[in-house]
Amino acid sequence: MPQAKTDDRLERLLDLFKIIYSDHEIDEAELKLILRYAIQLGFSQERAEDIISKTTKVFSGKIDLDQYKSILSIL
Numbered sequence: 001m002p003q004a005k006t007d008d009r010l011e012r013l014l015d016l017f018k019i020i021y022s023d024h025e026i027d028e029a030e031l032k033l034i035l036r037y038a039i040q041l042g043f044s045q046e047r048a049e050d051i052i053s054k055t056t057k058v059f060s061g062k063i064d065l066d067q068y069k070s071i072l073s074i075l
Contacts, residue, residue, distance in 0.1 A: 009041040013051065021059045031056075 016037055020030045031052065038048035057063050058071070 009043065010051075012041060013038055014055070017055055017059060026056060026059070 013034070016034060020026055020034065026034075034052055035045075035048055038051060039045060043051065057067075063071070
């Protein structure tokens with residue numbers, strides 16, 4: 001899939017994360033919703049679960065220094 005399409009899908013998923021995480025927590029029902037949404041955007045279940053796991057860590061602040069530096073190197 002072209003990178004632009006992937007970026008669009010990731011941006012939509014990020015937008016949903018921002019909305020759901022606006023109360024600074026995420027529950028099981030919200031995780032299921034995000035997973036269904038990611039799959040509908042065209043990500044495989046395995047890839048969707050990986051993206052959701054990593055994004056949840058970022059939003060919750062549960063990342064270590066190396067992960068943080070890795071994120072910054074992408075920017």
